[in-house]
Amino acid sequence: MxxxxxxxxxxxxxxxxxxxxxxxxxxxxxxxxxxxxxxxxxxxxxxxxxxxxxxxxxxxxxxxxxxxxxxxxxxxxxxxxxxxxxxxxxxxxxxxxxxxxxxxxxxxxxxxxxxxxQCVFAANLHTMKNFRSAKELKGKRIGVTAPGSSSQIMANYCLKAAGIKPNEVSIIGIGSSSGAIAAIRSGQVDAFVQLDPVISMLMEKKEIAIIVDTRKVAESDRLYGGPxxxxxxxxxxxxxxxxxxxxxxxxxxxxxxxxxxxxxxxxxxxxxxxxxxxxxxxxxxxxxxxxxxxxxxxxxxxxxxxxxxxxxxxxxxxxxxxxxxxxxxxxxxxxxxxxxxxxxx
CATH class of the missing domain: 3.40.190.10 (Periplasmic binding protein-like II)
Structure with missing residues (x-):
């Protein structure tokens, strides 16, 4: 050829x-x-x-x-x-x-x-200065990025682990950036699920008490029983x-x-x-x-x-x-x- x-x-x-x-x-x-x-x-x-x-x-x-x-x-x-x-x-x-x-x-x-x-469930120390346990959240206002979002699913899951039913709290959508920080600092919610950079900003000022932190893979796996x-x-x-x-x-x-x-x-x-x-x-x-x-x-x-x-x-x-x-x-x-x-x- x-x-x-x-x-x-x-x-x-x-x-x-x-x-x-x-x-x-x-x-x-x-x-x-x-x-x-x-x-x-x-x-x-x-x-x-x-x-x-x-x-x-x-x-x-x-x-x-x-x-x-x-x-x-x-x-x-x-x-x-x-x-x-x-x-x-x-x-x-x-x-x-x-x-x-x-x-x-x-x-x-x-x-x-x-x-x-990577969600963090935390108590708002502006409204719950003496917070000790998630069991204290019964009847409280829980902030999520938006109703029906994965942040609400995590909130409900953590609350259930504390013996609190979804209908025993008030779910409030607060967004996920500066609006969320404003809602937390003004006392519109008593606890919330948020992500970073919001969490890191609130932690720096010692404004929150972390209850569950799924930024840590091992902690997330323990909470949910797997990936x-x-x-x-x-x-x-x-x-x-x-x-x-x-x-x-x-x-x-x-x-x-x-x-x-x-x-x-x-x-x-x-x-x-x-x-x-x-x-x-x-x-x-x-x-x-x-x-x-x-x-x-x-x-x-x-x-x-x-x-x-x-x-x-x-x-x-x-x-x-x-x-x-x-x-x-x-x-x-x-x-x-x-x-x-x-x-x-």
Whole structure:
């Protein structure tokens, strides 16, 4: 078999181009849908840092995507955006995939952001100066980021452990940033579930007493009896089936962000995130990042026991979930994250 000089040069050029893309990215299938809307509830939270990093460092763009991140007050509202069709994908708590299946709407998580909830349940020392035990919260006002969000689920779960029923407290939505701090300091709530940087700011001034801290993976595992995973990206099953190349591209960007965060210095992180995330105190934001990094995913993979743990946690506040016949394996897939880990090591 002979080969012309022109054919040889063409083939050599093709091989050189392919070598510029690690792990065969040059041959990755094009996304079916390039313009994507991702809904998130409180993007400034460290909980959602992988999404911010992927967006700010251009990782979505590198995958051929034009991603718009739409920020809402809480996880329940970002979920509503996906259900209502104003967003394609939700960056939210994993347990929503279980909840939605009980409602006949199948959502599937495809890449993980958090290995533990990173939520802190704390008493407000402005209204409960002599606080000693969670049992004292019966009849009190409990703040959450938004009613129906994962923060309320954690509050109900912790209160149940203290022998308090959900109807024996008042649940109040206070957001997740400066508005939450204002509500706490003005005494609008007696206890609350919040995330960083809010928690670190309140801790510095000794304004709160921590009851449960799931920024610590071991403490979270003890509380929930296993891996209660947190932030993830999930979408309707039908969307994932129709757009597998798009989902792969998004997952590639998110896994790349997970790995960047695992190795980044605090100084590198604060150069990337918007200054508004600091809430006026860069030093405290750095402390928040360091406190939460152990609970962030390093590879985007979802543990096999996560759906079972999530169902059990949810059933402690909603008995109907315990009785429901669910296809827990359908709540997540590691297909895309596993492939992304081959590309980004």
């Amino acid at each position: 002979t080969i012309t000089r022109r054919a040889f040069i063409t083939a050599a050029a093709g091989m050189a181009a392919a070598s510029a893309f690690p792990f065969g990215e040059a041959f990755a299938a094009a996304p079916e849908k390039k313009n994507i809307k991702i809904a998130v509830g409180g993007q400034q939270l460290v909980y959602y840092l992988p999404l911010t990093i992927a967006d700010r460092l251009g990782y979505f763009r590198d995958e051929g995507l034009n991603v718009s991140v739409i920020d809402f007050q809480g996880g329940s509202k970002s979920l509503q955006a996906v259900v209502g069709g104003s967003a394609d994908i939700c960056s939210g708590a994993f347990e929503h995939t279980v909840i939605m299946q009980t409602r006949g709407q199948r959502m599937q998580a495809f890449v993980l952001q958090g290995r533990a909830p 209660m995973v947190a932030g993830c990206l999930y979408a309707p099953e039908s969307f994932i089936r129709k757009n597998p190349n798009t989902i792969q591209a998004i997952t590639n960007a998110m896994v790349r962000a997970d790995k960047w965060i695992a190795k980044a210095t605090p100084e590198q992180v604060v150069k990337v995130v918007p200054s508004s995330y600091f809430m006026g105190d860069k030093k405290l934001y750095i402390q928040s990042f360091l406190s939460n990094r152990p609970a962030l995913s390093r590879d985007g993979l979802i543990p096999a026991k996560a759906p079972e743990v999530a169902k059990h946690a949810l059933s402690t506040v909603n008995p109907q979930i315990e009785r429901a016949r669910l296809d827990l394996e359908a709540t997540y897939t590691n297909r895309f994250a596993a492939e992304a880990n081959k590309r980004y090591r």
